[in-house]
Amino acid sequence: MLELFHRGGPIMWPLLVTSVLALATVIERIIFQLREKSRRDPEVVERMLTEVEHGRITAAIAAGKDSHDYIARVLVYALGHREKSLTNAFLRAAGQELRRFNRGLPVLDTIITLAPLLGLLGTVTGLIRAFGLLGAQELGSPVAITGGIAEALIATAFGLAIAITALIPFNYLNARLEQARNEIQDAGSQLELLVAGHGAVKIPEAAEPGGRPAH
Numbered sequence: 001m002l003e004l005f006h007r008g009g010p011i012m013w014p015l016l017v018t019s020v021l022a023l024a025t026v027i028e029r030i031i032f033q034l035r036e037k038s039r040r041d042p043e044v045v046e047r048m049l050t051e052v053e054h055g056r057i058t059a060a061i062a063a064g065k066d067s068h069d070y071i072a073r074v075l076v077y078a079l080g081h082r083e084k085s086l087t088n089a090f091l092r093a094a095g096q097e098l099r100r101f102n103r104g105l106p107v108l109d110t111i112i113t114l115a116p117l118l119g120l121l122g123t124v125t126g127l128i129r130a131f132g133l134l135g136a137q138e139l140g141s142p143v144a145i146t147g148g149i150a151e152a153l154i155a156t157a158f159g160l161a162i163a164i165t166a167l168i169p170f171n172y173l174n175a176r177l178e179q180a181r182n183e184i185q186d187a188g189s190q191l192e193l194l195v196a197g198h199g200a201v202k203i204p205e206a207a208e209p210g211g212r213p214a215h
Contacts, residue, residue, distance in 0.1 A: 008122060
C-alpha cells in the first residue's frame with residue numbers, strides 16, 4: 001500500500017487528506033446516529049400528545065421536558081412558546097434538530113465530488129510526466145515511461161475508491177435526515193389536529209436545515 005501511495009505521485013497527499021476527513025466525518029456521524037436512535041422515546045412523545053389532546057399543555061411540557069428524544073424537544077419548545085407564535089416556535093425547533101442531522105453531509109458531498117477530480121488531476125500530471133519522457137534521454141527506458149502512466153492510473157483509482165466509499169454512508173445519512181424530517185412533520189401534524197380545538201394555529205411543514213420550510 002505504501003509503495004502504491006508513493007508511486008501515485010504528489011496528488012496522493014491531498015487524496016490522503018480527503019480520505020481521512022471522510023473517515024472522521026463518517027465515524028462521527030454514525031456515532032451521532034446511534035446515540036440519537038438510543039435516545040428515541042416514542043412513549044414520551046405519545047404521552048405528550050395525549051396530554052395536549054386533553055388540553056393539559058403544562059402537563060405535556062412537563063412530560064417531555066427531561067427527554068432526550070429530538071421529537072419531544074421540538075414539541076416542548078413549540079408548546080413552551082405557543083403564546084408568541086406556535087408556528088414560528090415549531091419551525092425554529094424543527095430547524096435546529098434537522099441541522100444537527102445535516103451536520104457533516106456537506107463535507108461528504110464535497111469529498112465525493114472532489115476525490116475523483118483530484119484523481120483526474122493525478123491522471124493528467126502522470127500522463128504529462130510519461131509523455132514528457134518521450135523526448136528525454138529516458139526514451140530508451142520503457143520503465144520510466146510506464147511509471148508515469150502507472151502514476152496516473154493509481155491516482156485515479158484512489159480518487160474513485162474514496163468517492164465510492166464515501167457515497168454509501170452519505171446516502172444512508174441523507175436517508176436518516178429525511179426520516180427525521182418526516183417524523184418531526186408527522187408529530188407536528190398530530191399536534192395541529194390535537195390543539196385545533198384550543199385555538200392554535202396551523203403547524204407548517206418542518207424546516208430544512210437551512211431554515212426554509214421543506215416542500
